Amino acid sequence: MTLPKGFGSGGGGATSADVEKMIGRRVENMTGIITLSYIAAWLATFGGTAAGYFYYPWAYPTPSGHYAFIVLTIVEAIGYLFSVKVCEEGTKKKSNGILAATLGGTAVGTILISLFVGV
């Protein structure tokens, strides 16, 4: 097998150390960063819609902002679920607890924000 420059021991095949070096951080170990990204995206979405209805209510009334926030949360949640499931398929890792806690938390947060935050 032809390996990139700097890999292998010259003439031999790829060792497992070479393979590890070429892979870097494995996708199945990225659940933490994916979860943080999802939460950051959700908070940014809240910030965006809140900026709309607090500062530009003539262009973006509160019910519109809440509606958009709910739809966006659903879209982001589907993306988050897909990312974690694709990364962990075929491995022994299971992050269903983290998934349930994060998705449940953002769902409850979305409902509370839609009920109590706005102008």
Add this chain to the structure above:
Amino acid sequence: MAQMPALIPKEVEIQRLKKIWLIVIAMGSTAASVEVDNFVDGSLHQTSIRDSAFTPAHWWLYSHFVALPLGWGAVAIYDRRVPILRGPNNSMNTGLKMTILGYLATMFTIGVNEMWHFWFVEEIFAVPNHWMFNMGVVVAFMGALAYVVRVYARLVELGAETPGENPYVAEMYKMALEGKLYSRSIP
């Protein structure tokens, strides 16, 4: 599609394809959120009257026309590590080229759009300043679909993704991989 010889170890290729998959899912979420938001919630786009050329309700929409060319550019940089995804003459993958060109067109159209709306405030989908948005997005979608399907087909080839369990769907995947998908539907 014939089984291609591996130029990098299988495990490395699967991990790299999945990292591309992750970037695509992130961009898909961004695009879907922006587009669903704008087309489902009428108050954001169609029915809001512009009080200036640069109405706040459009910032969210515009941001993804900047984020997507940059995101697909990131895919193009990472894509070079997967030999199977190279295009003709070792150039960039054709689907990826189309995607980047399409979204670049939409990015530059933001300026055209703002200039047009300086004089005309209507937000009807078919007005000329929106033409390049629409055409750019369609070109980008065609390219992205081709690219994503290629990545998925390679993951199936490598055994990292399992085609549908329905025997008819599995048969279609098998025929597609052998390049014989059309022989049934087009006799």
